[in-house]
Amino acid sequence: xxxxxxxxxxxDSAPSSLMIRIGESISFDKELYAHDIEGSISxxxxxxxxxxxxxxxxxxxxxxxxxxxxxxxSGKFEFKIENEDIHMSIESRLTELxxxxxxxxxxxxxxxxxxxxxxxxxxxxxxxxxxVLLLDLLSVWVKKAETHTKTIIPGYTHLQIAQPxxxxxxxxxxxxxxxxxxxxxxxxxxxxxxxxxxxxxxxxVNYQTDREFLRKDLQLNRLSENSMDAVSQRDHxxxxxFASSQFMIHVSRFCEEIILxxxxxxxxxxLPDHLTTGSSIMPQKKNPDVAELIRGKAGRVVGxxxxxxxxxxxxxxxxxxDFQEDKxxxxxxxxxxxxxAEGIRDMVEGIQIFxxxxxxxxxxxxxxxxxxxxxxxxxxxxxFRSAHEIVGELVKHCSVKGYDLFxxxxxxxxxxxxxxxxxxxEAAISLETSCDKKDVYGGTSLSRQKEQxxxxxxxxxxxxxxxxSLESKGKK
Numbered sequence: 001x002x003x004x005x006x007x008x009x010x011x012d013s014a015p016s017s018l019m020i021r022i023g024e025s026i027s028f029d030k031e032l033y034a035h036d037i038e039g040s041i042s043x044x045x046x047x048x049x050x051x052x053x054x055x056x057x058x059x060x061x062x063x064x065x066x067x068x069x070x071x072x073x074s075g076k077f078e079f080k081i082e083n084e085d086i087h088m089s090i091e092s093r094l095t096e097l098x099x100x101x102x103x104x105x106x107x108x109x110x111x112x113x114x115x116x117x118x119x120x121x122x123x124x125x126x127x128x129x130x131x132v133l134l135l136d137l138l139s140v141w142v143k144k145a146e147t148h149t150k151t152i153i154p155g156y157t158h159l160q161i162a163q164p165x166x167x168x169x170x171x172x173x174x175x176x177x178x179x180x181x182x183x184x185x186x187x188x189x190x191x192x193x194x195x196x197x198x199x200x201x202x203x204x205v206n207y208q209t210d211r212e213f214l215r216k217d218l219q220l221n222r223l224s225e226n227s228m229d230a231v232s233q234r235d236h237x238x239x240x241x242f243a244s245s246q247f248m249i250h251v252s253r254f255c256e257e258i259i260l261x262x263x264x265x266x267x268x269x270x271l272p273d274h275l276t277t278g279s280s281i282m283p284q285k286k287n288p289d290v291a292e293l294i295r296g297k298a299g300r301v302v303g304x305x306x307x308x309x310x311x312x313x314x315x316x317x318x319x320x321x322d323f324q325e326d327k328x329x330x331x332x333x334x335x336x337x338x339x340x341a342e343g344i345r346d347m348v349e350g351i352q353i354f355x356x357x358x359x360x361x362x363x364x365x366x367x368x369x370x371x372x373x374x375x376x377x378x379x380x381x382x383x384f385r386s387a388h389e390i391v392g393e394l395v396k397h398c399s400v401k402g403y404d405l406f407x408x409x410x411x412x413x414x415x416x417x418x419x420x421x422x423x424x425x426e427a428a429i430s431l432e433t434s435c436d437k438k439d440v441y442g443g444t445s446l447s448r449q450k451e452q453x454x455x456x457x458x459x460x461x462x463x464x465x466x467x468x469s470l471e472s473k474g475k476k
Contacts, residue, residue: 035121042217108207112231112319113199123192133341141175153358161365164431169444177250184243192236195220199227202318232318241305252298255291267357272350304329363404368429375428
């Protein structure tokens with residue numbers, strides 16, 4: 001005879017094998033066990049507070065839940081597909097330990113508000129871990145920038161050499177993007193920082209549930225305002241998955257740059273051996289696999305966001321069984337973000353730069369052509385459009401003859417326009433001078449790089465304080 005379900009009172013027969021197999025989520029939602037037990041302990045304390053449990057009963061239930069947590073931690077807990085999910089698995093084991101007393105725990109609670117609370121607690125916990133990793137990554141960006149304020153590399157548009165930039169400017173550009181990622185993950189933490197227990201299945205519960213007590217006991221920031229909204233919407237997961245997708249888009253672009261700049265054709269960067277792999281057939285190969293794998297995982301994480309958006313789209317309020325599937329993309333994304341943040345950090349720290357190769361590309365790419373045109377405007381009074389045309393003719397001549405702006409003889413410059421033989425020409429095309437002319441707030445000049453690094457360090461201090469405030473709040 002098939003074992004009767006905890007919810008099986010109104011059914012004449014047990015679920016079929018198909019129903020059990022298609023309906024189970026214990027294979028993946030066991031990830032929530034610590035948060036489910038945390039919520040259940042607080043719920044039991046609240047039941048004691050409103051007179052559903054005696055002090056002795058509550059103490060036994062809490063002790064039982066702690067024992068179950070230890071069993072799961074140690075790998076001794078037996079998960080059974082017949083129990084469907086983590087909530088029923090824990091409740092069934094509690095009933096094994098305590099008999100009918102274990103059946104009292106679910107008083108005034110539905111799995112709808114229970115799982116919604118579990119996931120919020122999970123997201124908060126995992127975001128905290130992610131913020132720690134991101135803060136470390138941000139620190140490494142700043143350290144790398146500080147080391148390379150005087151290293152000049154090409155800046156690109158359309159993957160064509162555009163203008164010289166200081167390498168520090170390049171590294172800081174990624175710092176500011178990942179800083180926004182930190183702030184967006186922090187915002188997702190705040191979205192999840194909500195008490196939804198007491199919402200029941202959808203309409204609230206028939207008990208005087210002390211939601212404010214639960215909020216304080218679980219150290220949550222606020223109460224949900226509407227029970228239907230609380231159990232049916234998945235904004236807290238959306239927000240986390242969007243922050244994750246944005247982070248992966250940002251780092252995938254850096255990975256692409258690593259892949260390009262470490263190639264033989266560019267040779268600006270070199271990764272340490274421990275972050276690369278070889279080929280099974282070509283002995284000379286050194287492949288940037290960490291960068292390639294993270295670039296590939298970006299599509300996986302964006303796909304997880306799409307998965308959830310499409311799954312929730314069009315579902316009527318409030319809860320639907322479709323929502324059981326919301327945890328699969330969530331759990332996977334958490335794992336991917338953690339390992340990718342670690343991978344990016346290690347690559348940034350390990351990158352070796354070859355300035356001589358960067359300089360060669362800057363010269364061959366006519367990277368200071370705009371500076372030369374601006375010199376014709378500011379020093380010689382030539383209208384910009386005319387200056388643009390003169391320099392364009394010069395670049396065309398160099399391209400045909402195999403020169404760059406630094407190697408073309410003065411006489412040949414004079415054939416294009418007499419002003420190009422002026423002694424100020426060499427200074428106008430200087431790579432370093434080009435950078436230092438960009439002396440605007442946020443620009444690549446040396447003074448602005450020092451200013452930007454100082455600002456970045458101040459931001460790091462600010463984020464460190466934010467993180468410490470979360471950690472102090474989380475200590476019970």
